[in-house]
Amino acid sequence: QLQLQESGPGLVKPSETLSLTCTVSGGSISSSSYYWGWIRQPPGKGLEWIGSIYYSGSTYYNPSLKSRVTISVDTSKNQFSLKLSSVTAADTAVYYCARHLVAASFDIWGQGTMVTVSS
Amino acid sequence: SSELTQDPAVSVALGQTVRITCQGDSLRSYYASWYQQKPGQAPVLVIYGKNNRPSGIPDRFSGSSSGNTASLTITGAQAEDEADYYCNSRDSSGNLVVFGGGTKLTVL
Numbered sequence: 639q640l641q642l643q644e645s646g647p648g649l650v651k652p653s654e655t656l657s658l659t660c661t662v663s664g665g666s667i668s669s670s671s672y673y674w675g676w677i678r679q680p681p682g683k684g685l686e687w688i689g690s691i692y693y694s695g696s697t698y699y700n701p702s703l704k705s706r707v708t709i710s711v712d713t714s715k716n717q718f719s720l721k722l723s724s725v726t727a728a729d730t731a732v733y734y735c736a737r738h739l740v741a742a743s744f745d746i747w748g749q750g751t752m753v754t755v756s757s
Numbered sequence: 758s759s760e761l762t763q764d765p766a767v768s769v770a771l772g773q774t775v776r777i778t779c780q781g782d783s784l785r786s787y788y789a790s791w792y793q794q795k796p797g798q799a800p801v802l803v804i805y806g807k808n809n810r811p812s813g814i815p816d817r818f819s820g821s822s823s824g825n826t827a828s829l830t831i832t833g834a835q836a837e838d839e840a841d842y843y844c845n846s847r848d849s850s851g852n853l854v855v856f857g858g859g860t861k862l863t864v865l
Contacts, residue, residue, distance in 0.1 A: 687854040699853075741805070742847045742854045744845070
């Protein structure tokens with residue numbers, strides 16, 4: 639069955655760029671039915687949608703993060719990636735990648751990866 | 758701030774029925790999806806669309822909607838249903854995704 643796995647550094651310095659990759663296995667990222675998204679959850683807090691991408695490369699970002707976020711897709715590697723620039727301690731969170739339908743139902747999630755912003 | 762509003766905490770006696778609500782203007786146009794999250798785990802989709810359950814989700818979970826309010830109902834709550842529950846949908850513009858702030862469900 640389809641699985642998603644996040645990877646990337648667990649520690650990022652303030653003002654630097656957070657970079658994560660989500661690898662999709664057991665299915666194709668090029669399916670026309672789905673979008674691929676990033677969601678984060680600060681410790682003890684709720685879920686926050688960061689943005690999503692379609693396999694064609696169309697992107698949709700949370701307005702509150704849009705100026706710092708870039709999401710890209712590499713269909714040849716069956717991966718999509720997140721870059722968040724100029725990070726601060728407020729960006730410390732568990733970052734999840736997930737698949738969703740156009741209706742925003744996230745049906746398959748990665749296990750999540752904790753990213754801490756600290757010097 | 759979230760465009761979807763949930764009560765922070767709800768409790769239910771074991772075996773009883775509980776309703777968790779989610780309010781927002783976008784819910785007049787779009788269905789909500791509901792997620793269950795247990796400590797240290799990724800969220801799990803439990804309800805989507807009008808009232809659809811993914812494979813493996815018990816039928817004691819159901820969804821409904823009226824006006825700007827979506828509801829998740831657990832009929833006969835079990836101890837294992839104690840978790841945080843989040844709603845989400847598209848935003849009012851239809852272009853973006855929003856999540857509610859979450860509801861912590863305690864089963865007494």
